[in-house]
Amino acid sequence: MSITRRKFLGMGAAATAGLSLAPGVRLIDMAEARAPDVPASAKNRWGLLIDTTKCAKGCSSCVDACATENGVHSERGSPETHAEWIRKVDVTDPGTGHEFSLPVMCQHCQHPPCVDVCPTGASFKRADGIVLVDKHICIGCRYCMMACPYKARSFEHENVTGQKPYAPRGKGTVESCTLCVQKIDRGDGTTACAEACKKEGHEAILFGDLNDPESEISKRVRTTATRAIREDMNLDTSVRYKGI
């Protein structure tokens, strides 16, 4: 997908002011496994920092890794109806001709419109900021898809195969990036997309705890200019971008 920078950012004169980040920061230990009977904690706020200056045009390793990790296969059905948890977008600034490429997935908003509009409570935000869909109570109304300004959600039109036990999917339900919640809960300390990007030598995706002032992601967010897509909507996303 190729679009102009203005359209991509979704606003006119883009404010370059820094985001208000990591309110109530606290020092916590590095990622560790969470026992199944221990609920997610608000002391963590998991997020991603995506450095578009390192993201390679034409590279889709993050997209491929997400599909493999989460059992999201795009080879079935028509391309128009493929489930898409993460996509690559190529952006051009018509003023300067500057081009950049970046992955877009659920932005794990702290004020998620998808949760606000969900009539059943299937769309929900965990205490640690991860936005998920409970497939057991999703009725497939797709209100959340219409509410999401990032077009981050997909409706599953077909019977699914190759599901992973930790990433349940189902025909007639809506799905999106889970921030690799299974990896977070077992203490991997990364996501499949971040791992794949690192393996390719780009290191454009950094996962971490925005609530931990000592985490690498918090340090980088404090010391470099980062932005959210559609900052004008004040959704307080947990996915930040450098270089947009």
Ligand code: SF4
């Ligand atoms: S990016 Fe979209 S699906 Fe994700 S939390 Fe925000 S509104 Fe919801």
Ligand code: SF4
């Ligand atoms: S965090 Fe996990 S689920 Fe989300 S886009 Fe990356 S690989 Fe996919």
